[in-house]
Amino acid sequence: MRVEVLGGLERRRRWSQDDKARIVEETLAPGAKVTAVARRNGVAASLVFTWRRQARTSEQVVPSFAPVQIAATEAEETPKLLPAGDSRGRSVVAARIGLIEIDLGNRRRIRVDAHVDPEALARVLEVLERR
Secondary structure (H helix, E strand, O other): OOOOOOOOOOOOOOOOHHHHHHHHHHHOOOOOOHHHHHHHHOOOHHHHHHHHHHHHHHHOOOOOOOOOOOOOOOOOOOOOEEOOOOOOOOOEEOOOOOOEEEEEEOOEEEEEOOOOOHHHHHHHHHHHHHO
């Protein structure tokens, strides 16, 4: 029985995130050609195009703020208190009647009560569904 051990360089190279970002930035310079940048860095052009696509998609997941206005409701409901259920004598706030909890996954939940505006809730869910 004969065993042959092949030595030499590994064909598949590992690129750090910094190297990928540097190469992608080179391709974004005015007049730069992806194939020339890839050749200069010893990378296949198709791989550089893949890195560019991944960089574009990762940039689109940036959190943003939306303007919010808090308005007082017609009749503010005060939460009802349950008898002390805690060994330390603290009161526990009761759940509101008609409370709906929507589990969005990834440990994200929305809780609304029966007085929620259905159109506003639909808009919020639509925005969250895109993320």
